[in-house]
Amino acid sequence: MNITLFVDKSLEENAALHYDRAKKVAKKAEGARESLEQNRKKLAELERKRDKELGRQEEQRKAVSRKKEWYEKFRWLVSSEGFLVIGGRDATSNEVIIKKHAEANDLVFHTDMAGSPFFIVKAEGKSPGEATLREAADATCTFSRAWKLGLSNSPVFSVSPEQISKKAQAGEYLTKGAFMIYGKTAYIENAVNLAIGATEDGKIMAGPLNAVRKHCSSVIVISQGDGKPSDIAKTIRHRLKAGTIDEIIRALPSGGMKIKK
Structure with a gap:
């Protein structure tokens, strides 16, 4: 892994700068993971609702198609x-x-x-x-x-x-x-x-x-x-x-x- 050092900054300043950048990258990654997890939950809920609606429609279809006495x-x-x-x-x-x-x-x-x-x-x-x-x-x-x-x-x-x-x-x-x-x-x-x-x-x-x-x-x-x-x-x-x-x-x-x- 290559690390860029700024010659106009001290070692401590370079370390602090890269530490801050690393935190920002980690924060973005965490945000991306949270967003992905939320999207997965939303997708699972949509699939659950879809399956429930399809089941309801199938039950309704059977009720309607049944020959009435x-x-x-x-x-x-x-x-x-x-x-x-x-x-x-x-x-x-x-x-x-x-x-x-x-x-x-x-x-x-x-x-x-x-x-x-x-x-x-x-x-x-x-x-x-x-x-x-x-x-x-x-x-x-x-x-x-x-x-x-x-x-x-x-x-x-x-x-x-x-x-x-x-x-x-x-x-x-x-x-x-x-x-x-x-x-x-x-x-x-x-x-x-x-x-x-x-x-x-x-x-x-x-x-x-x-x-x-x-x-x-x-x-x-x-x-x-x-x-x-x-x-x-x-x-x-x-x-x-x-x-x-x-x-x-x-x-x-x-x-x-x-x-x-």
Whole structure:
């Protein structure tokens, strides 16, 4: 290594000068190392975010590309006894499920509250047990105005499809989604009761806890609260890692809520 000495300076001055230069070079080298390390960390973080986004997009793609079942356009759940239960989302879907999907031997559920959804237990030639009846009643209550009003239960009754008619009494008019109920009604004990999970094939299922727990490996319990459904849906999506935000929002009742556990 060659060292330049200045003849107009003493040995001590030359040594001090080269020492200062060496410190500056070392400082620049340290700065370069720190900058390189920071850039490496930034690159690693960008790669982590990219991989996370690619994973999210892939999960979203799978959720969107999955073939939907006919009942997924309605509210739905599978009872703990294995019976399909479908419900209306609004007046139009109430009209559709009663006119097109209520069949002999099915059971239809409704509440005494205005604007209540209709829920149907699809019997498929079998006799649903008490667990299914209670779960259908709980779902009818949960997705009625009882949720938004903060009520813990609501008068829920069941009837057979043959007792439901679109024919109004003299002087009355039935709006879309409204029907006349004739004959005896059976009131069923119920409660606001909601959990949400993802089935093995990726469907988002919301309904009474026992039903969701039976068919979903990961279960989130939801109760009435002041959280926005859109915010709660994001948390649910993060925890379940299934479905889309829109699918989860569609599965939730109307009104404030919070995650219980």
